[in-house]
Amino acid sequence: MTQAPERYMGGGVPRKEDPALITGKANWTDNIKLPGMLHIAFVRSPFAHAKVTHLDVSGALEQPGVVAAYTGADLADEWPGGVPCGAQVAEDMKSPFFPPIVTDEVNQLGDVVAVVVATDRYTATDALEFVEVDYEPLDVVVDMEEAIKEGAPLVHEDLGTNACFNAVMANGDVDAAFEKADVVVKERYIQQRVLPTPIEPRATVVYQEPGRQGYVMYTATQVPHLVKVVLSLSTGVPENEIRIVAPDVGGGFGAKLNLYREEIVTFVLSRKLGVPIKWNEARSENYLGMIHGRDQIQDIELAATSDGKLLGMRVKLLDDFGAYLQLLTPLIGLGGVGMFPGVYDFEAFSGEITGVFTNKTPTDAYRGAGRPEAAYAIERAMDSLARKLNMDPAQLRRKNFIGPSEGAITNPAGLEYDSMNLEPALDKLLELADYEGLRREQQQRRESNDPVQLGIGLSTYTEICGFGPSQALAGLGLGGGGWEMSNVRMLVTGKVEVATGTSPHGQGHETSWSQIAADALGVTPDDVVVIHGDTASVPFGRDTYGSRSAPVGGVAVWQAANKVVEKAKKLAAHMLEAAEGDIEFEGGRFSVAGSPDQSVTIQEVAGQSYLGADLPEGMEPTLSESVVFDPPNFTFPFGAHLCVTEVDTETGKVKVRDFFAVDDCGPIINPTIAAGQLHGGIAQGLAQALYEEAVYDESGNLVTGSMVDYLIPGAPELPNYTLEHTVTPSPTNPLGVKGIGEAGTIGSTPAAINSVIDALSHLGVKHIDMPALPFNVWSTIQEARGRSAGTRTGDSSVAQATDNTTPGGESL
Amino acid sequence: MRRIQMTVDGKPHVADVEPRLLLIHHLRENLGIGGAHVGCDTSNCGACTVLMDGESIKSCTVLAVQADGREITTVQGIAENGEWHPMQTAFHEQHGLQCGYCTPGMIMASISLLKENPNPSEHEIREALEGNVCRCTGYENIIKAVQQVAGQAS
Numbered sequence: 001m002t003q004a005p006e007r008y009m010g011g012g013v014p015r016k017e018d019p020a021l022i023t024g025k026a027n028w029t030d031n032i033k034l035p036g037m038l039h040i041a042f043v044r045s046p047f048a049h050a051k052v053t054h055l056d057v058s059g060a061l062e063q064p065g066v067v068a069a070y071t072g073a074d075l076a077d078e079w080p081g082g083v084p085c086g087a088q089v090a091e092d093m094k095s096p097f098f099p100p101i102v103t104d105e106v107n108q109l110g111d112v113v114a115v116v117v118a119t120d121r122y123t124a125t126d127a128l129e130f131v132e133v134d135y136e137p138l139d140v141v142v143d144m145e146e147a148i149k150e151g152a153p154l155v156h157e158d159l160g161t162n163a164c165f166n167a168v169m170a171n172g173d174v175d176a177a178f179e180k181a182d183v184v185v186k187e188r189y190i191q192q193r194v195l196p197t198p199i200e201p202r203a204t205v206v207y208q209e210p211g212r213q214g215y216v217m218y219t220a221t222q223v224p225h226l227v228k229v230v231l232s233l234s235t236g237v238p239e240n241e242i243r244i245v246a247p248d249v250g251g252g253f254g255a256k257l258n259l260y261r262e263e264i265v266t267f268v269l270s271r272k273l274g275v276p277i278k279w280n281e282a283r284s285e286n287y288l289g290m291i292h293g294r295d296q297i298q299d300i301e302l303a304a305t306s307d308g309k310l311l312g313m314r315v316k317l318l319d320d321f322g323a324y325l326q327l328l329t330p331l332i333g334l335g336g337v338g339m340f341p342g343v344y345d346f347e348a349f350s351g352e353i354t355g356v357f358t359n360k361t362p363t364d365a366y367r368g369a370g371r372p373e374a375a376y377a378i379e380r381a382m383d384s385l386a387r388k389l390n391m392d393p394a395q396l397r398r399k400n401f402i403g404p405s406e407g408a409i410t411n412p413a414g415l416e417y418d419s420m421n422l423e424p425a426l427d428k429l430l431e432l433a434d435y436e437g438l439r440r441e442q443q444q445r446r447e448s449n450d451p452v453q454l455g456i457g458l459s460t461y462t463e464i465c466g467f468g469p470s471q472a473l474a475g476l477g478l479g480g481g482g483w484e485m486s487n488v489r490m491l492v493t494g495k496v497e498v499a500t501g502t503s504p505h506g507q508g509h510e511t512s513w514s515q516i517a518a519d520a521l522g523v524t525p526d527d528v529v530v531i532h533g534d535t536a537s538v539p540f541g542r543d544t545y546g547s548r549s550a551p552v553g554g555v556a557v558w559q560a561a562n563k564v565v566e567k568a569k570k571l572a573a574h575m576l577e578a579a580e581g582d583i584e585f586e587g588g589r590f591s592v593a594g595s596p597d598q599s600v601t602i603q604e605v606a607g608q609s610y611l612g613a614d615l616p617e618g619m620e621p622t623l624s625e626s627v628v629f630d631p632p633n634f635t636f637p638f639g640a641h642l643c644v645t646e647v648d649t650e651t652g653k654v655k656v657r658d659f660f661a662v663d664d665c666g667p668i669i670n671p672t673i674a675a676g677q678l679h680g681g682i683a684q685g686l687a688q689a690l691y692e693e694a695v696y697d698e699s700g701n702l703v704t705g706s707m708v709d710y711l712i713p714g715a716p717e718l719p720n721y722t723l724e725h726t727v728t729p730s731p732t733n734p735l736g737v738k739g740i741g742e743a744g745t746i747g748s749t750p751a752a753i754n755s756v757i758d759a760l761s762h763l764g765v766k767h768i769d770m771p772a773l774p775f776n777v778w779s780t781i782q783e784a785r786g787r788s789a790g791t792r793t794g795d796s797s798v799a800q801a802t803d804n805t806t807p808g809g810e811s812l
Numbered sequence: 813m814r815r816i817q818m819t820v821d822g823k824p825h826v827a828d829v830e831p832r833l834l835l836i837h838h839l840r841e842n843l844g845i846g847g848a849h850v851g852c853d854t855s856n857c858g859a860c861t862v863l864m865d866g867e868s869i870k871s872c873t874v875l876a877v878q879a880d881g882r883e884i885t886t887v888q889g890i891a892e893n894g895e896w897h898p899m900q901t902a903f904h905e906q907h908g909l910q911c912g913y914c915t916p917g918m919i920m921a922s923i924s925l926l927k928e929n930p931n932p933s934e935h936e937i938r939e940a941l942e943g944n945v946c947r948c949t950g951y952e953n954i955i956k957a958v959q960q961v962a963g964q965a966s
Contacts, residue, residue: 014904021912022900022919024847024888031846120841122830199851199859199947200913250849250913251947283852506911506948672907676949680910683950707856707945715938715951744950 008515008525009735012672016510016525026248029203029220030280037205037276038067040269041124042262043114043131044288045106048142048359048700049153050135052104052113059130060116065123068273069116069131072101078268081234083261085325086226089334089477093165096156096357098324100234100261100268106135107155107323108359109700110288115265117273121280140700144297144320144356155323155357164321164355167334171414172348177312181303185385190769191373193295193320193694194687195710196366198505200250201286204266207276214241215271219263222252223543224503226480228535230259230327231267246533249505253684254365255290256505257545258327262289284706292694293366295320296333298377300340302384308391310346310400313412315377317353322362328478329364330355335464335476336370338413342378343422343462343638345402349412359700365545367684368742371463372749379459379750387761393754394430397460398423407731408633415464417636418730418738422460425662425726429640432724433660438644446762453762455645455654457755461747465739466551466635466732481630482548485540486556488517488564489624492610494603496521496528498561501541502553503533507741508673509549513557515669516735520561522588522602540628547637547739550669555733556629563625568605574616575600575608635730635738639663641682641747647759652778654690654756656719661747664726666738674740679721681744687713688745689752690772764788816880820845821889829876835869836860838876839886847888847916851945858944861917861924862886868924870943887916890923898961899923908957910948918944922958931962 020026057069076099083098101112114131118124139153146152147162155162178184204219215237221227224244232239249256262279270277281289296319303312319333337351382400386393403409403420410416429435435456442454467473470481487499498517502509509532514525531537542552565585572590573580582593591599605623608614612621644658659682668674691711695703704710729736749770756772757765764784768776813828820843827842839845839862848871851859860871863885871884890897899919902908909915918941925932925940932940937958938951946954 015907017912018904018909021909021915022887022896022903023891024845024886024916026846026912028846028849028913030840030850033844122833122837197947198911198913199857199945200849200911201851249911250851251911253947283854283857508910676907676910676953679950679952680948681950684947706854707852708854712856712945712947714943714945715941715955718951720952720955721950 008518009669010667013511013515013525013670015508015673016514017508028200028248028250029205029218032205032218034205034207034276037278038117038119038273039121039124040115040117040266040277040279041121041128042112043128043133045109045111045113047106047135047137048109049138049140050106051138052102052106052133053136054132054134055114056132057114059132060127063127063130065119066127067117067119069114071114072099072103075101075268076103079234079264080236083259083264083324083326084230084233085329086230086327086479087331087477088479089330090165090167093330094159094161095325096159100264108361109702110361112261115269117269117277140359142358142360142696142698142700144318144358147356147358148354155359162357164330164357166352166354168352169337169413170350171412174312174314174348174350177348178303181311182306183304183385183388185302185381185388187300187381187384189298189300189377189380191294191296191298191376192770193363194293194366194692195287195694196253196255196290196293197712198251198253198255201281201283202260202262202290203280204263205276205278206267206270208270208274209243214243215267216243216245217263217267218245218247220249220256221246222249222256222503222505222545224533224535225501225541225543227259227263231264234259234264235268243536246503252505253367254293254369254545257365258291260289287702287705287710288361291326291364292322292361293363294373295363296373298373300377300381302381304385306389308389308396308399310344312346312348313341315340315351319353319355320358320360320363321355322358322360324362326362326364329362331476331478332363332365332370333373336374338415339371339374339464340378341412342375343402343420343460344400346400346412351413360696367681368463368745369546371742372685372746375459375461375463375746376750379461380753383754383757384766387766393458394426394435397458398426416633417462418633418732419728420462420636420638421726421728422638425638425640425664426460428724428726429642429660429662432662432722433642451650452646452648453759455647455755455759457643457645457751457753457758459747459751459754460640462636462638463742463746464634465547465637465742466631467546467548468634469632470630472634480542482542482552483628483630484542484552484556485538485626485628486553486560487624487626488557488560490521490564490602490606492607494606496523497531498528498557499531499538500553500557501538501543502549503541503543504549505544507544507549507677508670512550512669512673513554516554516557517561520558520565522586547741550737551635551730551733551739552629552631554669554737555735556627558735559629560625560627563627564623567625568602568623570616571605571609571619572600575605631732633732635732637663637665637738637740637743639743639747641751643748643751643755645752645755645759647756647777649760649781652774652776652781654772654777656686656752658722659719659748660722661744662724662726663740663743664728665740665743666729666736667727668725669737675723677740678723678744681742682721682748683713683718685745685748686718686752689749689770691717693771760784814877816877818879818881819883821886831875831877833876834872835874835876835879836871839871845886845888848886849913849916851913856945857914858921859914859917861920861944863920863924866927868921887919897923899957902957902960906953906957906960908949908953914944914946918946918954925958926962
């Protein structure tokens with residue numbers, strides 16, 4: 001009797017990662033202690049822009065326990081490449097030299113001026129105050145619009161401008177589209193600067209590999225393989241002398257997709273002093289030194305007919321890069337430009353982006369990286385258009401959806417979506433949320449003048465994931481391919497090792513990749529161990545970011561495992577003395593078609609292969625196969641989100657009552673993990689919409705420089721999440737998977753702000769900037785009431801104010 | 813330097829420490845407890861939460877000398893006879909963790925919560941965990957884990 005083999009993909013297999021994490025046995029970088037290890041601490045600039053006129057570290061050297069102290073000049077020869085940027089997005093892109101420790105000028109608060117090496121972290125930190133530094137303050141520019149004006153202070157005098165690059169892309173005749181429009185919506189949105197805040201701060205340990213010429217760096221990173229090559233480019237140390245290990249890593253959210261100046265200094269000092277060196281940071285240091293996210297000014301125009309058909313879109317963007325270019329800084333906003341059309345079809349598009357230097361911390365990838373910016377703008381503008389046309393926002397969206405298409409379909413900016421089917425997702429969402437019922441409740445609250453009003457905010461989104469096809473990435477100016485590598489091997493005992501170039505830091509790849517390999521090989525996930533995060537164990541990899549791990553790395557695992565099965569099948573045919581074409585494989589067992597009693601297990605085949613004594617002619621021993629998968633296209637997950645808010649019109653407080661999401665990421669490998677990714681993604685999107693903002697004052701001081709001042713939402717601030725899915729496979733890979741890591745963040749932010757505006761639209765509110773904190777919401781209500789009162793002399797009945805009576809609103 | 817003694821996860825420890833040394837650093841650096849974490853420098857994140865004489869504290873706001881003579885319990889000391897504490901099991905079963913960095917603090921705060929309030933409402937759980945920040949899970953599955961231990965069906 002044969003039993004149908006169990007299939008693990010699609011099931012909520014409990015996470016293999018958990019036992020170490022819940023018992024306190026994880027291997028965080030900061031847990032590493034080595035004999036003779038020294039600690040370092042940094043002197044950081046208290047000015048956003050200044051000349052260093054005097055610098056003397058000798059006072060620190062006199063302190064007990066201090067071993068060494070260095071200035072930027074002392075170490076400048078150690079990092080000829082500085083902190084490298086990995087993207088040259090335009091021929092004339094301005095790229096300042098980014099020294100890990102400055103030599104004569106600081107360009108941001110927190111720029112590193114000197115480093116102290118001591119026996120422990122308390123001693124190193126104490127000694128910082130004995131380093132003498134004199135600064136001569138220079139003019140500061142913190143506002144990106146000011147920065148590109150004639151005569152603005154220059155962040156880098158030698159570049160002659162604060163504009164890093166300007167890029168334009170156009171598709172179709174956008175002017176013609178606007179000329180024939182009945183309605184034009186013109187809006188300005190602000191993507192505020194945010195602080196990524198993985199709960200584990202950065203930490204790095206470097207030591208010389210015993211017995212050989214080379215160095216080992218343990219570091220809290222998403223990208224050990226990228227760090228290896230970029231560190232080599234920075235320091236000139238040959239790449240084959242560098243081994244990078246990402247041990248357990250406590251979240252990244254894009255912010256650990258980098259090589260940081262502190263990592264370079266730690267590496268250089270361990271080399272120089274010949275001892276293990278540890279650096280770890282405090283949160284306030286993290287908020288200055290780790291990249292920031294978003295920070296974009298968005299001018300967007302939509303052209304449409306009077307019955308709500310979109311005709312064209314113009315987008316003009318300013319991206320605040322801060323003082324330097326980190327690894328992918330110039331690519332983030334630029335990569336998002338083509339996504340501004342979102343899930344809609346229309347005839348013409350033009351987009352322009354200018355990257356700007358300011359005296360602030362550099363920006364770079366933050367969960368979504370370019371796509372949340374795009375989705376936010378188009379989804380806000382769609383709601384604005386719906387209000388202007390007095391159309392239901394769901395109906396307006398439905399009317400303009402691109403597709404459906406099971407295969408490639410080109411968006412108005414010229415990007416090729418892999419597959420798209422929005423309407424079933426929207427239908428499911430509206431049913432799940434009881435859209436009609438919510439609208440009725442909203443009407444009742446309006447009619448009864450309830451001080452707490454109900455908001456219903458929609459967004460329908462897509463994103464670009466699965467980074468990515470190497471050729472397309474090269475076209476964007478990225479200096480590295482987007483493939484992913486996996487090696488799958490069945491050992492002599494029948495156990496399986498899967499080496500993957502992805503580098504999880506919370507995503508559960510050990511579990512999901514085990515499921516993939518188990519299904520391919522006919523074993524159980526418990527038979528599989530996943531090896532990752534060490535460049536010595538996994539020689540090639542492109543790591544984890546951009547929702548790439550499943551659609552590129554997971555697919556590589558699947559293909560490598562299937563390659564193992566192919567080879568095993570040849571050997572099984574040899575062992576069973578049958579033709580290969582007659583061999584069937586199911587549930588881990590090879591059998592001869594028509595003679596099920598003639599069979600061998602894949603474990604038996606592995607044993608035979610390892611022994612190597614009796615193999616088909618020309619076959620090499622061992623069952624070990626590697627695949628490097630380079631996808632033919634990006635993937636484009638999509639979905640529909642609905643945020644229900646209760647907005648207290650008297651206090652301005654916004655409460656997210658419910659959040660509904662229908663997401664389509666193709667077939668799901670592990671539903672539990674996918675749901676978790678969505679929960680966290682939605683939470684992070686709500687955090688930007690409602691709570692978080694990195695605030696700089698005009699002198700370039702980060703006012704929100706600690707967790708006291710920067711509001712990460714806690715459990716009381718966030719809702720429960722009601723999730724559903726539709727399944728539209730991606731034709732770009734054999735698993736059909738699209739990626740899910742960023743979807744929640746991309747869909748939720750516009751849904752939340754649309755919801756707040758929707759709650760207040762009957763009061764004349766048409767716009768609110770993020771974050772929608774109580775004072776912001778309350779002020780917006782007061783302004784709307786004032787406007788409404790001003791135009792309706794003697795009539796303060798705000799509930800009657802409508803679009804028609806409110807001048808100077810959202811559109812032309 | 814001052815001599816202090818404390819029991820950590822059932823084991824007695826004597827040490828000479830600087831009066832300014834934070835308990836979290838004493839646990840991590842001197843006693844090798846890797847399962848209590850540091851996520852901020854302002855007592856906001858809760859990653860360092862442990863129990864002192866059975867009550868949850870943020871070990872970054874307590875000096876090592878203040879813990880003299882006390883009993884400290886970390887996530888490394890709550891399993892019994894090799895069996896996970898029910899809260900550990902619940903976090904695993906409810907997928908209440910992703911990167912796991914906030915998790916030890918979250919588990920200890922949750923244990924303390926149920927000790928004080930064995931049958932909390934969802935609202936009470938959310939309020940009680942206010943001082944523990946998680947960036948990965950969006951909290952829902954953490955709440956479910958606490959409800960599971962409280963015997964509430966989710």
